Amino acid sequence: MGGIFDRDLERNAANHQPLTPLSFLERAACVYPDRPAIIHGAQRIDYGTFYRRTRQLASALSRLGIGKGDTVSVMLSNTPPMLEAHFGVPMTQAVLHSLNTRLDAAVIAFQLDHAETRVAIVDSEFADVFREALKLAAVKPIVIDFVDAEYPADAPYPQGEPLGGMDYGAFVDSGDPEFAWSKADDEWDAITLNYTSGTTGNPKGVVYHHRGAALMGYGNIIASGMGRYPVYLWTLPMFHCNGWCFPWTLALQFGTHICLRWVRARQIYDAIADYGVTHLCGAPIVMSTLINAKETDKRSFPQTVTFNTAAAPPPESILAGMAEAGFAVTHLYGLTETYGPAVVNEWQDEWDALDVSLRTAKKARQGVRYAALEDLAVLDPETLQPVPADGETIGEVMFRGNIVMKGYLKNRAASDQAFAGGWFHSGDLGVMHADGYIQLKDRSKDIIISGGENISSIEVEDALYKFPAVGACAVVARPDDKWGETPLAFVELKPGHAASEAEIIAHCRTLLAKFKCPRNVLFEPIPKTSTGKIQKFELRKRARAL
CATH class of the missing domain: 3.30.300.30 (ANL, C-terminal domain)
Structure with missing residues (x-):
């Protein structure tokens, strides 16, 4: 029998609402409708317009019969439609499936079929490979073409011929800007679908929920030291773990998205200098691109720019080069199954005084759990007991918390295996140091x-x-x-x-x-x-x- 704090204190609509990142944009548009939300070439989109367009997109999708549990696939670059889709698609209670733009036709076709795609929004840059994928796929989605008016005239890749479906701009314009969009019925409802690379055969579909996406918004702000009015440059593909959930994050601090179709040194430096970029994310190759750029491509800028990087720990030479160029590097770690980064190398001030070798050793560690993650451990995969925190005993890195996926789409066996014993098994092998920081040593998955x-x-x-x-x-x-x-x-x-x-x-x-x-x-x-x-x-x- 419950105690006094369980008596006559039930949940109701007044005191309990499902967590969702969709409310971030609604709030930003209400508070700062005229603040710049998106910059894409000559285009300037404020928060009021951004919110209105996402409602129009949701309205237009609803008129096609898209609703709860339907999949809308997108093959888009880092452009405004990709940001609009991150809000507009789930506003219909449908699920956003972002395709890796580097995939071949066969893998695209597999994902379309497995996701049971009903609508696809395709950038004309990827029209040719998507056309081949449609020939291979069993599903026949409604296709919406996006032809980017800001596509560079000197682009290294020509735009393909549109697939012959609806035009994205006209499609959005047909929607109702006052559309009464739907919040999640339950914060456990699916919001997005992302596919892994597939280690044994076909890739697995990782399903995110509204609760995790919302919490990642807060977690990203803390891990990145993101203050009010950040300016974020899109060097990280938004298809990758939903851009580590930053498409939703920025609305919390009324930030500005700077769109970038391709990672090119001159364009990055120009954006940082011209727009006052404060944050960007990317793999180590982006750092190499920046510090090894031709001097004629580089620009000076007064602000320190936070660069969040994941994958392999950056070598000391790269870190030194980035610091000299005006960047502060934050080392992150995570997986598709954890909404992207869920571990951060929280830097201790006293480590700055260490000599180069010791400082490099500290930076090479993956770190500690995100504020939005409940538990991170290195366990014996057989007994699920913690390995000694000696920096030497190897175990499997495991996660537990609200920023762990719902599971793998239509793959109960894989989900059960991944969640065995109440932990998400990453498949990554690592050690736990005495101070609670983890460090990867190898990957059990090849x-x-x-x-x-x-x-x-x-x-x-x-x-x-x-x-x-x-x-x-x-x-x-x-x-x-x-x-x-x-x-x-x-x-x-x-x-x-x-x-x-x-x-x-x-x-x-x-x-x-x-x-x-x-x-x-x-x-x-x-x-x-x-x-x-x-x-x-x-x-x-x-x-x-x-």
């Missing part, structure tokens, strides 16, 4: 992180085995100063067969997206156990020694 994008070694190996001369192969990550990691292939040729590195790489490019293909191929014996299992740990040693 995932290669190149330029911030995940590459499945198994997918690459499958492509290699389709080359007639390949008898055995294995793919591991090779450290790379620019990309963080790149795929390195070890190949044993069949007796009597010959092949060159160039031939094998060219073959892979007929089957895989370019960024997934091996950068190098080594023809040498592959170490195996007595049972024939490839010893990838030995190959990783070779890769590191190259």
Whole structure:
């Protein structure tokens, strides 16, 4: 029987509402309707207009019959429609599925079918590959074309022919700007769908809920030290974990989104100097792009810019170069299943006095849990007991809390495995230090992180085995100063067969997206156990020694 604090104190509409990031934009538009929300080339969109357009998008989607539980897929660059979709799609209680714009047609088709896509919004830059995907897909979604008026005249890639569906601008204009949009019925309702890279076969669909997305908004502000009126430059693809939830985050502090279609040094420096950028996110390659840029591409700026980076820890030379250029680097770590970054290397002031080697060792650690995450641990994967906090005993990094995914779409077995014992099993191996900071040591999944994008070694190996001369192969990550990691292939040729590195790489490019293909191929014996299992740990040693 409950106590006095459980008696006559029920939840009701007055004291309990589902958490959702959609209310962030509503509040920003009410408080600061004239503040700049989005800058895209010559376009300037204030918060009042931003909110109105998201309601129009929601209205237009509703007229197509889109509602709770429906999937709206988008293949968009970092442009205003992508930001509008992050609010407008869930305003109908539908689920936003953001496609990786670097994927090949077969993977796009798989995701469209698996997600049961009903509407697709496609940037004309990606129209050609999407057209091929539609030929392969079983679903036949309504297609809405976005032709960007700000597409650069000197663009390295021409715009493809629109797919022949509706025009995005006209579609949004047809919607009601006073549309009575729907908040989530329950904060556990799905808000977005993001696919993993797929380590064993097809990728898994990671489902986010409104509660987690809202809490990530607050968590990002704390982890990034984001004050009032931030100016955020979109160097991180918004398709990647919903841009680490920053499309929703900025409305909390009435910030300005600076759209950027491609990561180019001159454009980044121009945006930072011209718009007073305060924050940006990206993989280590973005930092390399900035500090290795031609002097003619660089610009000076008075403000210190916070650069949030994930994936491999940045080397000291990169950190020094970034500091000299006016950037303060924050090291983050997370997974698609944790809404992006859920761990932050909280820097201690006294570490600044350490010598270079000790300071680098501190910066290499992934860190401590986000304020929005309830628990982070390094556990023995068999017993689920914490490993000693000695910085040496290896266990599996595990998460628990409200910024862990709902689960994998239509894959109960994978969800149950991931959540075994009441923890999310990351598959990453690490250690716990005495001060409570974790540090990764290896990945139990053979995932290669190149330029911030995940590459499945198994997918690459499958492509290699389709080359007639390949008898055995294995793919591991090779450290790379620019990309963080790149795929390195070890190949044993069949007796009597010959092949060159160039031939094998060219073959892979007929089957895989370019960024997934091996950068190098080594023809040498592959170490195996007595049972024939490839010893990838030995190959990783070779890769590191190259």
